[in-house]
Amino acid sequence: MNSPAPKVASGYTTTEMMIVASARQLAGERVCFVGVGPPNIACNLARRTVAPELELVYESGVFGAVPARLPLSIGDPTLVTGAASVTSMFELFACYLQGGLIDVGFLGASQIDRYGNINTTVIGSYRSPKVRLPGSGGACEIALNAGKVFVIMPQSRRSFVESIDFRTSPGHLAGARHSDWPGSGPAVVVTGLGVYRFEDTTGEMYLAAVHPGVTVEEARENTGWDLTVSPELETTPAPTTEELRLIREELDPEGAYTR
Numbered sequence: 001m002n003s004p005a006p007k008v009a010s011g012y013t014t015t016e017m018m019i020v021a022s023a024r025q026l027a028g029e030r031v032c033f034v035g036v037g038p039p040n041i042a043c044n045l046a047r048r049t050v051a052p053e054l055e056l057v058y059e060s061g062v063f064g065a066v067p068a069r070l071p072l073s074i075g076d077p078t079l080v081t082g083a084a085s086v087t088s089m090f091e092l093f094a095c096y097l098q099g100g101l102i103d104v105g106f107l108g109a110s111q112i113d114r115y116g117n118i119n120t121t122v123i124g125s126y127r128s129p130k131v132r133l134p135g136s137g138g139a140c141e142i143a144l145n146a147g148k149v150f151v152i153m154p155q156s157r158r159s160f161v162e163s164i165d166f167r168t169s170p171g172h173l174a175g176a177r178h179s180d181w182p183g184s185g186p187a188v189v190v191t192g193l194g195v196y197r198f199e200d201t202t203g204e205m206y207l208a209a210v211h212p213g214v215t216v217e218e219a220r221e222n223t224g225w226d227l228t229v230s231p232e233l234e235t236t237p238a239p240t241t242e243e244l245r246l247i248r249e250e251l252d253p254e255g256a257y258t259r
Helices: 014-024 038-048 089-097 139-145 216-221 241-251
Strands: 031-034 055-058 104-108 122-124 129-132 148-152 186-190 194-198 205-210 228-235
Touching (some): 014 186, 038 104, 089 139
Parallel strands (some): 031 055, 031 104
Antiparallel strands (some): 122 129
């Protein structure tokens, strides 16, 4: 007997759609290096839905984290309770990340270009920036060493740009998938408008799916380059009532990142 189809929700926010779509990308993945904010919510949602065996790794030295609440930072004690292992940051990066044990690195971005190069350092000139951003942290090392990289970020012409102001974390550089470091680079970018993937040969980003109610024209209007669209363009399934319940009641009940 077939199970009933999950009930589709209505009245969700753009950020909730983005988080749900990101979580679904983790189906079948095993070990994920993640930071706080929307990437963290997406990964913990995946653990409760499509990837129950997913092991979460946090930069502070926590492997196999099972946070009971939304962590406020990578140093939040909630990450330690129930974790499989707690190590030094050096050991985590040297033995786990550089040792090839991380399947997915889940990053956010302030700017991204068509090849998946990420800026989280400055907007404008490095010496005299308009905005000083948080910087790399471990993101550059994650981008280089994780098996593949997923990115979650809002989309506009200010964030999807022809040329980033500073390359914090390398993607596919300037037109080809890299082969000089362990990871295979960015594989998926999820925004509030759709899901983007990368060409195997050129390393260039293309629109693979639009979210419900979003048009290709909207995606192109919010992209700073001539966006390629998949000939097999899909529409992202809307969030289910259970996915929204998990976000609103368990993962971000205060709406810090999702409202």
